Amino acid sequence: DTGVSQDPRHKITKRGQNVTFRCDPISEHNRLYWYRQTLGQGPEFLTYFQNEAQLEKSRLLSDRFSAERPKGSFSTLEIQRTEQGDSAMYLCASSFGPPNTEAFFGQGTRLTVV
Amino acid sequence: AQSVTQPDIHITVSEGASLELRCNYSYGATPYLFWYVQSPGQGLQLLLKYFSGDTLVQGIKGFEAEFKRSQSSFNLRKPSVHWSDAAEYFCAVGARNNQGGKLIFGQGTELSVKP
Numbered sequence: 001d002t003g004v005s006q007d008p009r010h011k012i013t014k015r016g017q018n019v020t021f022r023c024d025p026i027s028e029h030n031r032l033y034w035y036r037q038t039l040g041q042g043p044e045f046l047t048y049f050q051n052e053a054q055l056e057k058s059r060l061l062s063d064r065f066s067a068e069r070p071k072g073s074f075s076t077l078e079i080q081r082t083e084q085g086d087s088a089m090y091l092c093a094s095s096f097g098p099p100n101t102e103a104f105f106g107q108g109t110r111l112t113v114v
Numbered sequence: 115a116q117s118v119t120q121p122d123i124h125i126t127v128s129e130g131a132s133l134e135l136r137c138n139y140s141y142g143a144t145p146y147l148f149w150y151v152q153s154p155g156q157g158l159q160l161l162l163k164y165f166s167g168d169t170l171v172q173g174i175k176g177f178e179a180e181f182k183r184s185q186s187s188f189n190l191r192k193p194s195v196h197w198s199d200a201a202e203y204f205c206a207v208g209a210r211n212n213q214g215g216k217l218i219f220g221q222g223t224e225l226s227v228k229p
Binding site for chain 2: 055103104107
């Protein structure tokens with residue numbers, strides 16, 4: 001198993017454009033999380049899936065953000081009409097089993113909005 | 115609201131010296147507690163976790179942490195630091211009553227190691 005994979009690793013986009021990130025969790029992991037990390041800060045929770053169901057969303061997740069996990073495997077995070085404040089590292093993590101078992105993190109997608 | 119405080123933004127220690135990174139949390143009950151490490155350009159790796167039982171927990175890479183309920187603290191320690199330990203360290207909490215398992219992270223402590 002290669003771990004949690006995120007694509008792309010880096011994305012530079014112009015303000016107002018839409019971007020989509022992909023996360024491939026460890027196979028058979030039923031839980032998938034998205035976090036956002038800005039410079040000098042710890043990761044902040046965005047949203048969580050159990051299988052294909054999106055069960056929790058943070059207030060940080062504005063209407064411009066949408067996440068899906070259509071078949072309970074990979075997940076996508078889309079940001080519409082990007083703003084400079086969206087520039088951050090977007091981290092995906094997955095875990096298996098009960099809550100608070102170890103979550104394995106991907107290397108992240110670094111988004112820069114210019 | 116739950117919160118995690120890591121008072122030290124940046125710490126520098128000499129190689130071979132001991133290390134203690136501080137973490138304090140605010141939560142109504144005893145949460146699940148974690149320490150993660152992040153190297154530049156890498157994702158987060160779990161060092162250790164506390165759920166219940168023995169308040170001194172051992173982790174990978176020679177790290178340990180002690181849960182002190184009276185101080186709402188979960189400090190990370192290592193007796194002898196290696197140059198490869200230079201990285202950013204994050205303390206995190208998870209709520210026992212949250213079935214989703216989301217984590218709340220501190221802002222991190224950057225560790226530099228002097229030769």
